[in-house]
Amino acid sequence: MELLVLIKPVPDPDTRLRPNAAGTALDTDGVKWVLTGYDESAVEQALLLKESAPGSRVRAIAFGPAPRTEEILRSALALGCDTATWVEQPSGLVPDPMLSANALSWACQKTPFDLLVVGKQALDDEAGVVGPAVAERLGVADYGPVVDLRWDPAAGKFNLARAVEGGLERITASGPMVVCLQQAWNDPRTAKLQNVLKARRTTIDKVSWAEVQAGVGPAVPGTRLTSFRLPPPRTGAKMIAFKTPEEAAQQLVRLLREEAKTLP
């Protein structure tokens, strides 16, 4: 079985994020980029499928600027992916999800696959566009958000479960197809030291930006981020002095009405 998994470098959730001076993007200075969240679950699921169908291979594909993208591809290789493709993103380009989907789908169509797994959204922009858009570009079915995905070797089909309101929808489907995975229903593994070392020596295939443009036409983002800012800082709390709970409640209602104006 040939498996593809799409991943993306995202800022470490533990990083202190701040907008750039112009307030138009994330200030990437000092940001640590990691493979985490939905993407980590997607890699784990691809590896579990590979282990359940001997002879399978997993290729990790990521679109993004160097060197952060190469680093997360090496993380995926260290976890057990067999090969990796870096789709070059030129510095200065701020892609939107559709542009990312176009670039990634160009790389995906170079490799025949049975199943393409992708997190249902990235942990940073949470757009949730890339999976379905890649499926559309490639002309294959897509399913999401998927919370269970298994290979049935006897039937030669995938059994999957979608989370729907109040329950699960169980589906049997044949590849090639795209599956958008829910986060954290599997238990992502930790890389073994020998695999980390091996991953360092693995050659990462590169799809150049020129090749992407030749393939999908001049790639310009269709949307532009106009403003990026932190939530306003919280202002100080006001303590209510009181003798009885009734008095406290009365004061609270008065303040909500007169000062916060959240009550009529």
Next chain:
Amino acid sequence: MPLPRDASEALRTEVAGTVTEDPDALTRFASDASHMVQLPVAAVAPRDREALQRLVAWARRWKIPLVARGGGSSLDGESVPPPGGVVVDFAGWNAIVEISDADRLVRVGPGVVNRDLHRILASHGLFFPPNPGSWTMSTIGGNAATNAAGPRSFRYGSTRNWVRGLEAVLGTGELLRVGHRTRKASTGPDLLGFLVGSEGTLGMFTEVCLALAPVPERRVGLVLPVPDDLSFRRTLPRLLASPAPAFSAVEYLDRATAAALNRFASGRLPEDSALLLTELESTAADEETDLERVARRFSETGFTGEPVVYADADQLWTLRGQSGEALEQEGVRIHEDVAVPWSRLDELFEGTRALAKRHDVLVRLFGHLGDGNLHPAFVVDPMSDRARIVRRDLVLLAKRLGGTLSAEHGVGLLKAPYLALEHGEVGVSVLEAIKRRCDPDGILNPGKLYPASPLVPGGAAS
């Protein structure tokens, strides 16, 4: 029992800041991580130094004990209020006063939380190395007051090694500034050293100046199984022999603790044996060679299992830091802390398991192996006689093995009775003389650290 009305009125008139006397609101100050509980009569968040000095003057006049409080994560009752005591809440003193890249120093308010400081310093390429397990909540003031440490203290040492200066309001109300911005000073005994680890008994810190270390380019966590019959006495010197791998942490977790962490914190630790957790520092250029070399060193010294890699070492330490909470879910109520020299580590493991068996309590073992520092965790009612006896026997075991009765948690209430075992009678009397000079009325955190205290007759020894 509430504050006398006159005392309460005087407090509100004389001390600028927030005063809380409502018992419901005070419950959050009543305990720490030791499970001892004492509701304070009030909590005060003084607005500034002057307000703190006025608070001390007020406390002396009314003979009311004060206990400084940061994150409340102390494990031996250091921040549990003394009976009739007032909590001095420093959580709001969380200003970053100065970051000096040139001098590699930071000056902070005592209420700054460890992890917050870590994040702020990251963009300067600097960090404050001691990382206690409680780093998501513990404060720099608390670190300095207990000489706290953490996994990375294996390479970098305890908080004491990193405190360059302290400003404190003593129990006399005097403001004491000690320390130097220089890397060294040869100007008599170490006054700064007296304050570090003083657990709020000599003064309350109003500002802490810390030395900082440059962030290593690469830090990787390596976890591997510990064979059942491994002798640490024989293995550690070989594992760490020259050319020594650049370990910044060398930790141990027994199998039950690893399993508890996996259940409690969705960890991904192997569960089929005890584990060695290490952090290796490196550079981007050398990392591959360093990892290959350390893999060889592991297998040559008896660690034959395959290491797994935590590319984000902090993720490993945040997980490891939840050991105490994870074990609490499974009934553990005593979190101990002793250290012995490497050559006696095997005896510490054996002796601790034997004493647990003798007293019929379950024990979990984890800790900072590279520092000879174990945190035996016992499943026992913390208020029972059995708990007291288990603790006493562990203290005696550590002392018999040439170790210390507290490596990083402090003395607090629970170990105050044993202080003379550590320092001798003469040593304790010297400490008491310093206490009398700094806190003549015994208002600062009475009952802690010192075996006896004027405000608590007989002290914790009774």
